[in-house]
Amino acid sequence: MTTSLSFMDNGGEMGARMRSHDWSTSCLGDPHTWPQSLRSVVSACLNSPILGTILWGPDMCMLYNDAYVPSLADRHPAALGKPVADVWGSAWEQVAPQFYEAMKTGIGFSSSNVELTIMRNGQLEETTWNFSAAPITGEDGRIAGLLNQGIEITEQVRKEKAIHRAQQTLERTVDETTRDRNRLWELSADIMLRCGFDGEIKTVNPAWKDVLGWDEDDLVGVSLLKLLHPDDVDRTIAGVQELADGGYHTRFDNRYRHKDGTYRWISWSTQADADSIYAVGRDFTSERENAEALRSAEDALRQAQKMEAVGQLTGGLAHDFNNLLAGITGSLELLELRASQGRFGDMARYIETASDAAKRASSLTHRLLAFSRQQTLDPKPTDVNRLVLGMEDLLRRTVGPAVAIEVIGAADLWTALVDPSQLENSLLNLCINARDAMPSGGHIRIATANQRLNRKAAAAQQMPEGEYLSLSVTDSGNGIPPEVMSRVFEPFFTTKQPGEGTGLGLSMVYGFAKQSGGLVRIYSEVGRGTTVCIYLPRHHGVAEPVPAPTLPSLPVHHGSHETVLVVDDEPSVRLLIVDVLEDMGYKVLEAADSAAGLALLQSDVHVDLLITDVGLPGGMNGRQMAEAGRVDRPAMRVLFLTGYAQTAVFGGGQLDEGVEVMTKPFNIDALSERVDKMLAPR
Secondary structure (H helix, E strand, O other): OOOOOHHHOOOHHHHHHHHHOOOOOOOOOOHHHOOHHHHHHHHHHHOOOOEEEEEEOOOOEEEEOHHHHHHHHHHOOOOOOOEHHHHHOHHHHHHHHHHHHHHHHOOOEEEEEEEEEEEEOOEEEEEEEEEEEEEEEOOOOOEEEEEEEEEEOHHHHHHHHHHHHHHHHHHHHHHHHHHHHHHHHHHOOOEEEEEOOOOEEEEEOOHHHHHHOOOHHHHOOOEHHHOEOHHHHHHHHHHHHHHHOOOOEEEEEEEEEOOOOOEEEEEEEEEEOOOOEEEEEEEOHHHHHHHHHHHHHHHHHHHHHHHHHHHHHHHHHHHHHHHHHHHHHHHHHHHHHHHHHOOOOOHHHHHHHHHHHHHHHHHHHHHHHHHOOOOOOOOEEEOHHHHHHHHHHHHHHHHOOOEEEEEEOOOOOOEEEEOHHHHHHHHHHHHHHHHHOOOOOEEEEEEEEEEEEOHHHHHHHOOOOEEEEEEEEEEOOOOOOHHHHOOOOOOOOOOOOOOOOOOOHHHHHHHHHHHOOOEEEEEEEOOOEEEEEEEEEEEOOOOOOOOOOOOOOOOOOOOOOOEEEEEOOOHHHHHHHHHHHHHOOOEEEEEOOHHHHHHHHOOOOOOOEEEEEOOOOOOOOHHHHHHHHOOOOOOOEEEEEEOOOHHHHHOOOOOOOOEEEEEOOOOHHHHHHHHHHHOOOO
């Protein structure tokens, strides 16, 4: 009788395979003729999520479900309907006795953690299984087959073994670490201790005896503070508080008293838990003493180098100023001679020569002051892009037609608080240097940019962290050799031929940038060119508008009732100022030192404006004299004259209302304009 195969329905892949399988050569025969006992167990097995196979008949032919397929690997699907011994070979031999015994006795079994060596996908694998076998009773009451179910736990076992090995390794490591720590505690040349936050010593290692002469019995229960050098107590207490607050020290240096009464320098590394401080200390007394001897030698070397630099500086100054003074004094002598001869036609030429030499001398002093960061700056919120564009024509004319200039201005460039004229002078110097580095012509790129330097970038540039704008000049010239690079900022150092440069250009740029709160960096590669970059701190403000150009003219004064007191110990300067002021219509008083000037200020003489040199003889300087004079004359205006920077004379503070500063040397127009402005009605 033929029956349906509905018992194979819902069996997934294996149900479909069983329905389409050719059973004619199988020991199981046609499924339509299978007994009900087999059909029932097949239905249960196919629909089970647990790995399962049916071993039926004397040959134990295999019927299995989808969950069993992965364990068969390349044996699937050929295993379907085949005797289990043919399918599993040697692996079956490892477990066969249990299954034969179950078929014989009708008693099922279960086994755990069974290790089987299985050939899968052409390779031998060590696997681990949990499996069971349940007898199946046929229609005649005899055992007709077995239902084998199980699960492969190979990966689980591997992980457990790995965890076990790791635990064993950890235990060995802990044991070894403990032994090493104990050996370190006993044998270390560094001193070790555990103490409370009150400083009371709890334990120490034997090295204390060798380093500081103290035994454990001398120290346990004693406060560390009793061993400290008195000058280090407060600092050490503060360090303990840092540990109590959760901090630690990689190096903390202080002095401890040796048992012989001397003190030794100890460098500590420390850490703390809830109730104790743990510390390891190294004696570095000898290293410190050697370092102090080395520091003294280095200081002496730096002083010698400084004196050599001063010698070079003064020698260069003397040379350049002698040349300039020769032009001035020679012109004056010729003026005197021509005047005595009645020959007035050549006088204009000699005046022009003397004036030109004086201007060059003034420029030289300004460069020196810029290098030393002592020049008087007039910082203003400045649009550097606009400044560069305004100089572009001048720069092109200066470098000549053989050098191409490219200007790249950053969009939304930040504002800089800087002296515009000094920045223009710096840019001009850099372009001239770039031109001179390209004797056969080349290319100059002038660029601006916003720069945000984080801590890492700032450290690499050796600059403070923050926001900067940069102005860079890059040339395609010869580049700077390493042996020259280290000296480029030295005053009077130049690679140009004698008479072609003073060696103060880059020194001036460097000093100006430093005085403006910024820095200069040079990047160069021999044969590839040089970039000089000025970094200026960002100013959070709006740039001042560029004033409309005006023709220079001598201010015209319309009154004659104001009185000006001029105090200067240099007769020639005093004479010049007095003559200019009298020509402008002012009443002028004069004094040669601070004592004479103060006497006039403390008299009944009316004074509207005091013009004084800062450096004066007579017991006080010009600033002190002016302050004393303004006690009774608070409305009196003061104009200080100085060859130094305003910050060098007056510090970084603001000047009082009605007080201004001019830098020597100055021209007559500038002095006249300043005086007229200060005395204008308010």
